[in-house]
Amino acid sequence: MAAQMSDAHRRFLQVLMSHGIMEGAEARKLHRCCCEISKAYYAQDKLDDFVSTINNQLQPLFMQIRKGMSEVDGRTHYALVNMAETEITKMASDYAENELELFRKTMDLIILSENGFASSTDILNSADQLKTKKMKKKEAEQVLKIFVDDKWLSERNGEYTLHTRCIMEMEQYILSTYPDIAKKCNICHSLAIQSQACETCGTGMHLPCVGKYFKTQSRPRCPQCNDFWPYEIPDRSRIDSQSSSRRVSRRELQSL
């Protein structure tokens, strides 16, 4: 039941393209607005069908509107991603050589880290050792800010992780570039930058996925090796990523 491409679809695509990524609720609102403006038939709750129509047209251009989940709050996001890229070529036209090198180094630090975050200190230190063209700390700070503004990185308390849009855009690239290090979530099987991992068998899960999976269990256990899950389970109604990776102490475990 492929609907025809209409001005409503085109308007939606233009707006999504200028944002890069949009939260589910925003996208649904946009769907309604676009249909109203173009006086097109609005099928409520049929955003995914609406998006499919657009995707049929985007397919030959190696672009797609994809749905992804934020690792922080589990909310669905829609992003326009380029499928043809096998490396960071999407960014290539926007940034200088040494800026791209800084981004790759930042990505290395993030993916190699335990919690999916790289400290600004570590990133700024690596700016000093760039092979393409060295960058002073001041300049590197500016470049990091641009990466955040452009939604490639997210910043929290002076630490940087990959933005949801970046993860959605570069999932294939990351999985193929860091084959043994990049983790996949055991529940949803997507790339996991921030995750909780079992200390015994290394099975990892996204924080929101952990929240969903353990919702009804009083004594959380690893889905693979059945050992006690040693972390605080994120509360689904209030995902506070600040504390959700905190390991539960032995006493607290025993009192469960």
Next chain:
Amino acid sequence: MRAERSGLREGDDEDFSVVPTQSPSQVQRNLESRSQEEINRKVTELVQFLLVKDQKKIPIKRVDILKKVIREYKDVYSEIVNRAGRTLQQVFGLQMVEIDTKHHIYILTSTLPRVEGENLKQDIQTAKLGLLIVILSFIFMKGNSAKDSAVWEFLRRLRVHPGEKHEVFGDVKKLVMEEFVRQKYLEITPIPLTDPPEFNFQWGPRAAKETSKKDILSFVAKMQKKEPSFWISQYNEAKANT
């Protein structure tokens, strides 16, 4: 084959400033020597190239299109550009508009009917556009041209100073004098024989394409809670412009 191409000198393959002028039958013959797949691939590359440039509001030069995308497919340039244009229209509701016919520079504009109050981007870009609209309004109300001192004095009243770092816009002087000019929203030309140098502010070609005197006048009218017809000469000019 080379002798058949008019407008292209022998050994001139690397001159990307020249597009060979060809008859339709020549284009047809060139097309037939390339596979559908090859042409499709080039069209896709060109569409992506145009979209990426336009997202940053960087005007696209034909020279760059030829050098970075078309390359050895120069002989079917017009076919590739036409098909890219059709794809942009069909999928995105966008079209290529030439804003500089001498140097062949293009921007992409939306072909969808413009809607009042439509917010394209809810963040720093919207704030920048807000500042731009204020400046464009000032220029229009001053008779389509204003001196830089007048513009900065006007912005000073809105607490935007060229010398100070603004909490939203950062380096305002750079934003106005460089970024807006590069994006072709403003045209800023030095006034000759002025010392210290003074500048003249006018609308740039992109501003003329993306908004209208009518829209700007109704913006001013709304801000001042008056009817657009209150400003007789601007009102007449805006009417004549549509």
